[in-house]
Amino acid sequence: MRTVLISVFFLALIAPFTFLAPTFVLPTPEVKNVVIAPVVKAKVKVVEQPLHNVKIPNFASISDVKTKKRQFFRYIYPAIAQENSNILMLRAEVSLMIETLFLEENLLTDQQALLERLIKKYKVNQKHSPLQQLNELLLRIDIVPAELVLVQAANESAWGTSRFARVGLNFFGMWCYKKGCGMVPRGRDDGAKHEVAAFNSLEHAVQRYLHNINTNHAYGVFRSIRGQLRAQEQPLSPQILATGLLRYSIRGTDYVLEITEMIRHNKVYFDKILSKPKPKVI
Numbered sequence: 001m002r003t004v005l006i007s008v009f010f011l012a013l014i015a016p017f018t019f020l021a022p023t024f025v026l027p028t029p030e031v032k033n034v035v036i037a038p039v040v041k042a043k044v045k046v047v048e049q050p051l052h053n054v055k056i057p058n059f060a061s062i063s064d065v066k067t068k069k070r071q072f073f074r075y076i077y078p079a080i081a082q083e084n085s086n087i088l089m090l091r092a093e094v095s096l097m098i099e100t101l102f103l104e105e106n107l108l109t110d111q112q113a114l115l116e117r118l119i120k121k122y123k124v125n126q127k128h129s130p131l132q133q134l135n136e137l138l139l140r141i142d143i144v145p146a147e148l149v150l151v152q153a154a155n156e157s158a159w160g161t162s163r164f165a166r167v168g169l170n171f172f173g174m175w176c177y178k179k180g181c182g183m184v185p186r187g188r189d190d191g192a193k194h195e196v197a198a199f200n201s202l203e204h205a206v207q208r209y210l211h212n213i214n215t216n217h218a219y220g221v222f223r224s225i226r227g228q229l230r231a232q233e234q235p236l237s238p239q240i241l242a243t244g245l246l247r248y249s250i251r252g253t254d255y256v257l258e259i260t261e262m263i264r265h266n267k268v269y270f271d272k273i274l275s276k277p278k279p280k281v282i
Contacts, residue, residue, distance in 0.1 A: 051168050051183070051198040059160035069269055072160050076153050076171065077146060077273050079206040084143040087210065091141045094118070098134045123215050139227045140214045147270045148238035149209070151262040152248075168198030172209040218247040238263050 057075055062068040097111050107115065107130070115133065119126055122140045124133050156173040157165035164170040168183050175194045176182050182195040199205040213219050222244025229236055242259045249255035263270075 048163065048167050050166065052200045054169060054201060056160070056166065056169070056202075068159055069154075069266065072154060073150050073266075073269050073273055075160070076150055076202070076206075079203045080146045080149045082203065083206050083210055084146065087141060087143050090118075091138065094134055094137045094141055098131070098138065101131050101134065121211075139223050142214065142223075142226055142230070143236070144210055144213055145236050145238040145241065146274065147263050147266075148241055148259070149206070150270070151238075151259055151266065152209075152245075154266075155259060155262060164196045164198075168196065169202055169205050170197050170199060171202075171205060172212075174205075174208060174212060219244060221246070 057071055059068055059072060062071065093111075093114060097107055097115060100107055100111070115130065115137075118124070118137055118141070119133055122137055124136045124140070126133075128136070153171040154160075156162075157171040160166075160171065164173065164183060170182070174197045176197040177194055179193070179195075182198040184195055188194070197208065199208065213222060222241060225241055225244045226236060229240070239260045242256055242263065245259065246252050246256055251258075
């Protein structure tokens with residue numbers, strides 16, 4: 001009996017505590033910083049539409065170097081030959097006017113009108129005498145050897161694969177300064193306003209290139225070298241004339257050396273192209 005009473009007493013003593021909530025707190029697991037990677041949207045490559053209606057060869061798709069060179073030179077050459085032929089015709093007219101003045105004869109009405117147009121087109125000083133103007137025109141109205149034009153086109157357009165060649169038919173890296181005249185270079189410096197000129201035909205691009213060489217103040221040395229070769233009745237060597245293009249590129253001497261090396265290295269292609277009949281003069 002005594003044992004039972006003790007058991008009941010013990011149970012009564014601990015009963016109130018069996019319904020209490022535990023006083024300890026389970027530790028919260030440590031949550032480390034979780035870096036959620038940003039959602040990257042796939043870039044959509046925007047294909048820039050050409051600013052012309054000319055179908056040009058896809059030079060970038062030609063893996064064989066020799067084939068690419070042959071096709072590139074064959075594509076560019078006819079426009080060069082045609083414009084050089086037209087320049088030679090105009091040069092003959094200037095030579096005829098010089099002979100007329102040497103004979104102390106007056107220019108014909110048509111000749112005088114042509115002289116006035118050429119003075120403006122080729123940026124000759126209008127204050128000079130007619131004979132001085134004609135002599136200056138003779139320095140400016142002259143060809144650029146096809147070999148030199150071809151390698152510059154190849155160099156400046158990365159063999160016809162550059163954006164400017166594909167989109168704007170600009171194989172010569174020529175700039176323009178009127179808004180909307182061409183293509184805005186990617187990475188153009190803030191405040192710069194130049195664009196890379198765009199053309200509607202290959203012929204137009206070649207015409208602009210030759211006119212730029214024949215009129216731009218930067219290429220006065222080129223024209224002087226060409227004039228000296230003419231005066232000495234020497235051939236217009238593309239390698240010699242290339243030395244007058246120091247200001248064509250900010251690379252200066254390195255650019256000239258690269259151009260002359262390209263002329264030498266690609267001679268085999270030029271020999272084949274130049275041996276073909278030239279286009280008719282128009």
